[in-house]
Amino acid sequence: MSSRPPSISSDVRMRGFSQRAEVGVGLNWIDANAQALPGEDVSLDDVVSRVLSVDVSAAIAVPEFNRAAMDGFALRGAETTGAGEYNPLEFKVVGQSMPGRPFEGGIAPQSAIRIMTGAPVPEGVDSVVPAEYATEQNGMLVITRAVAPGQHVGHVGEDIALGSTVLSAGRRLRPQDAGVAASLGLPRLAVVRQPRVRLLVTGNEVRAPGESKKPFEIFDANSSMLRGLVRRDGGIVESHVRLGDDPSSIREAMARPGADVLLISGGSSVGTEDHAPRLLAELGELAVHGVAMRPSSPAGMGRVGETLVFLLPGNPVSCLCAYDFFAGRAIRRLGGLPAQWPYRQTQAVVARKIVSQIGRVDYVRVRLGAEGVEPLALSGASMLSSTTRADGFVVVPADSEGHGPGSDVTVHLYEYV
Ligand SMILES: Nc1nc2c(c(=O)[nH]1)N[C@H]1C(S)=C(S)[C@@H](COP(=O)(O)OP(=O)(O)OC[C@H]3O[C@@H](n4cnc5c(N)ncnc54)[C@H](O)[C@@H]3O)O[C@H]1N2
Numbered sequence: 001m002s003s004r005p006p007s008i009s010s011d012v013r014m015r016g017f018s019q020r021a022e023v024g025v026g027l028n029w030i031d032a033n034a035q036a037l038p039g040e041d042v043s044l045d046d047v048v049s050r051v052l053s054v055d056v057s058a059a060i061a062v063p064e065f066n067r068a069a070m071d072g073f074a075l076r077g078a079e080t081t082g083a084g085e086y087n088p089l090e091f092k093v094v095g096q097s098m099p100g101r102p103f104e105g106g107i108a109p110q111s112a113i114r115i116m117t118g119a120p121v122p123e124g125v126d127s128v129v130p131a132e133y134a135t136e137q138n139g140m141l142v143i144t145r146a147v148a149p150g151q152h153v154g155h156v157g158e159d160i161a162l163g164s165t166v167l168s169a170g171r172r173l174r175p176q177d178a179g180v181a182a183s184l185g186l187p188r189l190a191v192v193r194q195p196r197v198r199l200l201v202t203g204n205e206v207r208a209p210g211e212s213k214k215p216f217e218i219f220d221a222n223s224s225m226l227r228g229l230v231r232r233d234g235g236i237v238e239s240h241v242r243l244g245d246d247p248s249s250i251r252e253a254m255a256r257p258g259a260d261v262l263l264i265s266g267g268s269s270v271g272t273e274d275h276a277p278r279l280l281a282e283l284g285e286l287a288v289h290g291v292a293m294r295p296s297s298p299a300g301m302g303r304v305g306e307t308l309v310f311l312l313p314g315n316p317v318s319c320l321c322a323y324d325f326f327a328g329r330a331i332r333r334l335g336g337l338p339a340q341w342p343y344r345q346t347q348a349v350v351a352r353k354i355v356s357q358i359g360r361v362d363y364v365r366v367r368l369g370a371e372g373v374e375p376l377a378l379s380g381a382s383m384l385s386s387t388t389r390a391d392g393f394v395v396v397p398a399d400s401e402g403h404g405p406g407s408d409v410t411v412h413l414y415e416y417v
C-alpha cells in the first residue's frame with residue numbers, strides 16, 4: 001500500500017470533473033503500458049485461437065519419404081512408354097509396400113510392386129500406375145496406361161520443406177495450424193500467455209440474476225457482458241466478485257496480486273460512494289480519470305504495480321463503451337492480438353442526422369435500415385437494450401458536430417470479424 005496521499009484530482013467526489021482527458025490520451029497510455037505478455041508452452045490440443053509467440057520452423061520435411069499418391073503399382077515410369085488399351089504391357093510383381101511397412105529389397109527391370117496410397121515408394125522405382133489401369137494375375141501385372149516418371153508420387157518436402165518457416169510469431173492459430181504443427185511432430189507450441197482479468201463489480205444495489213432482490217435493487221447486467229467481452233478478446237477471468245460499495249473490500253480486492261488486468265464496474269463517478277478512482281490513486285497510479293466522450297465520461301485507468309486497472313462506469317452502455325474503447329484494447333494487446341476492434345465495419349449513408357457535440361467523442365448506436373444509417377431515438381447510457389436493438393455504432397470524433405443526411409459514415413457492426 002502506498003503512503004502517498006490522494007491528490008486533488010483523484011478525489012472528485014461531489015465536486016465533478018474539472019477537466020476531461022481526450023480519448024487519444026487514454027489510448028496512448030494503453031499503448032505505452034500494455035505489451036504482449038511472455039510466451040508459455042501449451043499442448044497442441046489447446047492452442048487454437050491462441051497467439052503464437054515464436055516462429056515455427058520445420059525440423060523435418062513433410063513428407064519425409066517419397067510416397068504413393070494412389071493405390072496401384074509402383075514401377076519405372078520410363079518402362080511404361082507406349083502402354084495402352086491396345087498395347088498392354090507386362091511386369092513381374094515382386095512385393096508390396098504398405099503405409100508404415102515399406103518394401104525392402106531390390107527391384108529388377110520390368111518389375112513392379114503393389115503399393116497403397118501413403119506407402120513409401122522404394123528405391124529404384126519412381127511412378128505409380130493406378131489400380132484402375134492395372135490387372136494382377138498369378139504374380140504378373142498388366143497395365144493399359146503409361147505413366148511419366150514421378151507421376152502419382154508425393155515427393156520429399158513437397159508439403160513442407162525442411163527448415164522452412166511454417167507459422168510466424170503473432171499469428172492467431174487456426175485449427176489447421178495445429179494440424180501442421182502436429183505433422184512436424186511438435187506436441188506443444190509457445191503461445192502468448194492469456195491476460196488474467198479480475199472483475200470487481202461494485203454497487204450495494206447490484207444483485208446476481210437468479211438471486212432474490214429487494215424492490216429497489218437491480219440485476220447485474222455488467223458481469224455477464226464483461227465476461228463475454230474478456231473471452232472475446234482472449235483474456236481469462238481470473239476471479240469475479242460482487243462486492244458492494246464498501247471501500248475496504250474494494251481496496252482489498254484491488255490490492256490482491258494475481259491479475260494482469262482489473263476491471264472495476266461502477267463507482268467511477270463523483271458520487272459519495274464512488275471510491276474506485278481514489279483507491280486506485282492511493283494504491284498505485286490513477287493515470288486518466290474523466291474522458292471527453294459520451295457515454296463513459298467518468299471512465300478511468302491506471303495501474304497497481306504491474307496490474308492495469310480500468311474504471312468502467314456502472315451504467316451498462318457506458319460500461320460496454322469504456323470496455324471497448326480502453327480495457328478491451330489493453331487485453332488484446334497483452335494477449336498479442338491486434339489492438340483494433342474486432343467488429344466488422346461497413347460504409348453507409350446517413351439517413352437521419354447523427355448529432356454530436358464539439359469537444360467530445362460520441363459513441364452513437366445506430367440502425368442500418370433500407371434508407372441508410374439512423375441513430376436510435378432511445379439511447380441513454382443506462383439503456384443497454386439500445387445496444388441489442390442497434391446493428392452497430394458510429395464514432396463521431398471530438399472535432400465534429402455530427403453527420404448530416406447523405407454523408408458517408410463507417411458503421412462498426414456488433415458482429416465479430
Ligand atoms: N454529478 C455527476 N453525476 C454523474 C456524472 C457526473 O459527471 N457528475 N456522471 C454520470 C455518468 S455519465 C455515469 S456513466 C454515471 C457513472 O457512475 P458510476 O460509474 O459511479 O456508476 P454507479 O453510480 O455505480 O452506477 C451508475 C448506474 O448504473 C447502475 N449499475 C451499476 N452497476 C451495474 C451493473 N453491474 N449492472 C447494471 N446496472 C448497474 C447503477 O445502479 C446506476 O443506476 O454517473 C453519472 N453521474
Ligand code: MOO
Pocket residue numbers: 293294295296297298313315318381382
Ligand atoms: O457516460 Mo455516462 O457514461 O453517460 O452514463
